[in-house]
Amino acid sequence: MALRGVQVLEIPGLAPGPVCGMILSNFGAKVIRVDKLPSDATVGFDSVDHGKFSMSVDMKNPRGIEIIKHLTKTCDIFLDPYRPGVMENLGLGPADLQKNNQRLIYARLSGFGQTGPLAQKAGHDINFLSISGTLSNLQWEGKPPNPPLNILGDFGGGAFTCALGIILALYERHTSGKGQIVDCSMTRGAAYLSSWIFRTQNTYLWSEPTGKNFLDGGCYFYNIYKTKDGKWMAVGSLEEKFYLQLLEGLNISVDDLPYLSDNEIGKEMLTKRFLEETQDYWIKVFSNLDACVTPVLTQEEAASYEHNKSQNSFQRSADGCLIPHPEPNLSRTPGNSGCYLHPPKCGEHTYTILKESGFNKDEIKQLQSEKIIYIEEKGQAKL
Numbered sequence: 001m002a003l004r005g006v007q008v009l010e011i012p013g014l015a016p017g018p019v020c021g022m023i024l025s026n027f028g029a030k031v032i033r034v035d036k037l038p039s040d041a042t043v044g045f046d047s048v049d050h051g052k053f054s055m056s057v058d059m060k061n062p063r064g065i066e067i068i069k070h071l072t073k074t075c076d077i078f079l080d081p082y083r084p085g086v087m088e089n090l091g092l093g094p095a096d097l098q099k100n101n102q103r104l105i106y107a108r109l110s111g112f113g114q115t116g117p118l119a120q121k122a123g124h125d126i127n128f129l130s131i132s133g134t135l136s137n138l139q140w141e142g143k144p145p146n147p148p149l150n151i152l153g154d155f156g157g158g159a160f161t162c163a164l165g166i167i168l169a170l171y172e173r174h175t176s177g178k179g180q181i182v183d184c185s186m187t188r189g190a191a192y193l194s195s196w197i198f199r200t201q202n203t204y205l206w207s208e209p210t211g212k213n214f215l216d217g218g219c220y221f222y223n224i225y226k227t228k229d230g231k232w233m234a235v236g237s238l239e240e241k242f243y244l245q246l247l248e249g250l251n252i253s254v255d256d257l258p259y260l261s262d263n264e265i266g267k268e269m270l271t272k273r274f275l276e277e278t279q280d281y282w283i284k285v286f287s288n289l290d291a292c293v294t295p296v297l298t299q300e301e302a303a304s305y306e307h308n309k310s311q312n313s314f315q316r317s318a319d320g321c322l323i324p325h326p327e328p329n330l331s332r333t334p335g336n337s338g339c340y341l342h343p344p345k346c347g348e349h350t351y352t353i354l355k356e357s358g359f360n361k362d363e364i365k366q367l368q369s370e371k372i373i374y375i376e377e378k379g380q381a382k383l
Contacts, residue, residue, distance in 0.1 A: 001028025002333040006076045006170065009034055009068070010052070013081025015150070016186065017109055019159035021079060022048040024166065026326040026335040029077075032353060034059075034068060035346045037374050050317065051338025055354070056347030056374035063372050065091050071357055072097045076179075077105045077166055083122075084114045094181050104179040105169045109162045113185030125150035125186070128157065132190040137197060141211030141218065157189025212263075214238065220266030221246060224296065231279035232296035235270070245291035249282075250274075315339040347374040 006029040010021040018033075025031040031052045036059060055071075058064040069092070072078055078097060080087050087093050094106040111128055112118040118131075126147045129135035134152060139145040162184035169180050191198070200206065205214055212218035221237045237246040240259045247254055250273045257269055274282065279295050286293040297305055303314040303322050315323050317339040326335025350373050354364050367373045 001335065002330060003028040003167075004333075006030070007074070008032065008077040008079060009071060009075050010079040011081060011087075012036075013109075014154075015048075016154045016158035016162070017079060017081030018048050019155055020107070020109060020162045020166075021052060022050075023159065023163040023326075024077070025051045026337055027330075028333070028335075032071070032075075032349070033344065037371065038346050046343035047321065049343040050323075050341045051336075052344055053349040053353060054344035054346055054376075055350045056376070057350075058372050059090060061372055062091075063367070063370075067354070067367075067373070068092060069097065069100070071353070072104060073101050074357065075101075075104065076170070077107060079162075080106065080108045081110075083110060084108075084119050098179060102178050103173060105166055105173070105182060106179065107162055107166050107169075107182040107184065109158055109184045109186070111186050113188060114183050125153035128153035128186040129190050132157070132187045132194070133198070134190045134194045137194070137210060137216060139210055139216075141209070143211070152193060153186045153190045156193050157191070158184065158186035161189035161192065218263065220261075220263050220270055223267065223270070225270055225274035227274055227279040227282060228276060229278040229280075233274055233279065233282050234294050234296050236292040236294075238292070242290065242292045245289045246293060249285045249289050249291055249293065318342065345376045347376040350375045 003024060006024070008021060008024055008029050008031040010017065010031055010033050012018060012033055012035060021031045021033070033049065033052050033054045035054050035056045037056055057067055059068070078092075080092075088096070094108075097106065098104050108114060110119075111123040112121060126135070129138075129147065129152055130145075132153070135145045135147065137145075138148060162182065165182035165184055169182055173179060197206075207213070208218060210216060214222055217223060219238075221235055221243055223235055225233050225235060227233060235246065237243045243259050244254060247257060250270065252269065252273065257266055277285075282293070283295050295301075295305075299322055302308055303316075308314060311325075313325055315325060315337055317323055321339075323337045323339040326337055329335075351364060354367075354373070355361075359367075364373070364375075368375055
């Protein structure tokens with residue numbers, strides 16, 4: 001795979017950090033999750049950790065910190081998901097680690113970035129979106145902004161943007177031979193994802209108040225309509241050629257509803273027409289037309305949708321969970337979701353990782369007896 005041979009130390013945090021590690025793992029990197037001891041660890045989500053490795057270390061103990069420092073001497077990426085200063089206080093900041101490994105890429109994934117008045121404040125996706133200028137665009141006329149799950153800030157502006165930064169730093173390292181710090185702010189990342197919106201704000205696309213424009217729910221031929229069976233259809237017939245196909249599918253005469261008709265009249269006519277038939281009916285109708293009209297599907301429905309099935313877009317894990325195929329699809333070195341692998345148990349690979357990094361059996365046994373490390377015995381040879 002594309003990142004084969006790349007080794008990552010991931011300090012677990014909330015979802016964005018593990019998802020960033022997931023992306024790297026999906027494309028071939030060896031991602032080692034540095035877990036706390038079981039007694040200190042809180043119950044978390046390991047749903048994105050298929051294919052990762054787990055080493056359990058007491059990060060409150062100086063000897064545990066020394067173990068992590070030792071591992072960073074030969075790894076490529078260190079993934080820090082905490083607020084500024086947390087890793088420095090542990091002796092694991094960029095200056096601490098890069099002095100022993102100039103090739104180390106130190107990735108810092110935080111909500112508000114490393115500097116500024118909010119750098120030390122807590123926050124979640126909704127907060128990052130709110131001050132990025134993005135959330136204010138996600139509203140219908142007369143209603144408050146609607147947070148879009150935690151996709152844009154945590155994952156789009158955070159995990160994926162951080163992964164991009166890491167890959168850029170890896171590429172640059174081929175030339176310079178040096179690592180660098182990747183500072184990824186979910187707030188800045190969300191704004192950057194919205195670059196097109198920012199750069200077109202003075203065009204006709206956004207000339208009306210929020211909720212009354214072409215792309216934010218104010219256009220009757222770029223909207224969502226309920227069907228007879230309580231499901232939904234997404235209409236994106238912006239261009240006139242697609243609009244004419246839309247009317248053909250709905251059996252509405254263009255004379256009755258010309259392109260760019262009054263929005264309220266158009267919305268009323270389309271609402272009434274879509275409610276007359278089921279979603280399956282409309283799927284069949286528009287499968288024979290090029291109108292930019294598609295069904296709104298649940299996750300399960302998306303997995304069984306003919307187009308998605310033809311591309312193997314989803315896989316199913318051993319516990320039955322749907323997992324999207326890694327994207328983009330590389331022709332020679334495609335990604336692998338690792339869905340057939342189980343998420344690692346805390347400390348499952350501690351012994352193997354330490355052995356491979358130069359610790360002998362007696363040293364590992366001593367660290368275990370002093371509770372500096374934790375080894376999940378199941379699946380590993382007992383010491």
